[in-house]
Amino acid sequence: MRIGVLASQGAFAEHIAILQCLEVEALPVRLPRELVGLDGLIIPGGESTSISKLMLDYRLANEIRNLSRNGLPMFGTCAGMILIANKISDSDVESLGVMDITVRRNAFGRQRESFETELSIPVLGEKPFPGIFIRAPLIEETSSRVEIIARLADGTSVAARQGRLLVSAFHPELTNDLRFHQYFLDIVTGHR
Numbered sequence: 001m002r003i004g005v006l007a008s009q010g011a012f013a014e015h016i017a018i019l020q021c022l023e024v025e026a027l028p029v030r031l032p033r034e035l036v037g038l039d040g041l042i043i044p045g046g047e048s049t050s051i052s053k054l055m056l057d058y059r060l061a062n063e064i065r066n067l068s069r070n071g072l073p074m075f076g077t078c079a080g081m082i083l084i085a086n087k088i089s090d091s092d093v094e095s096l097g098v099m100d101i102t103v104r105r106n107a108f109g110r111q112r113e114s115f116e117t118e119l120s121i122p123v124l125g126e127k128p129f130p131g132i133f134i135r136a137p138l139i140e141e142t143s144s145r146v147e148i149i150a151r152l153a154d155g156t157s158v159a160a161r162q163g164r165l166l167v168s169a170f171h172p173e174l175t176n177d178l179r180f181h182q183y184f185l186d187i188v189t190g191h192r
């Protein structure tokens with residue numbers, strides 16, 4: 001299995017390290033030709049404005065949209081979730097627009113800009129998952145095709161799946177819990 005990690009900007013090295021722990025071939029993607037032959041693509045956290053601009057400059061955006069339409073599994077964390085969304089309610093960042101979610105950037109006020117909390121994510125089993133939120137977005141709206149897989153205690157939606165698309169507002173790549181990435185790999189192989 002070959003999983004690409006968009007490496008234009010942001011926390012791509014951490015995703016590559018987790019995939020290596022799971023014994024998967026992980027390839028950084030900076031150019032359109034590096035998208036060829038991938039079984040899945042991860043869009044990392046970072047700064048969605050910069051990643052969006054770099055995807056346009058390097059002619060990656062349309063290529064990724066086409067691959068996604070043809071069924072390429074994708075997993076976006078934090079800024080990656082923003083870039084996968086169909087709509088960003090409070091920003092004119094150009095997203096890829098491949099998943100039926102509306103997100104709000106920097107959705108947690110100053111005091112809670114970054115925080116850590118244990119999340120209940122039933123699809124990963126009973127053990128709570130460490131949620132690391134860094135200037136995180138939230139999911140405001142979805143279509144009925146989207147399944148919310150994690151919420152904060154107050155009900156805020158922070159992770160979701162739509163078929164082969166997976167997003168989280170938090171950063172599983174900054175933990176040593178491999179279950180979220182394993183869940184994505186199970187989607188890629190069709191076991192979920």
Ligand code: GLN
Pocket residue numbers: 044045046047048049077078079080082105106134135136137
């Ligand atoms: N706040 C960033 C943005 O809007 C996302 C932060 C992150 O990826 N950790 O792009």
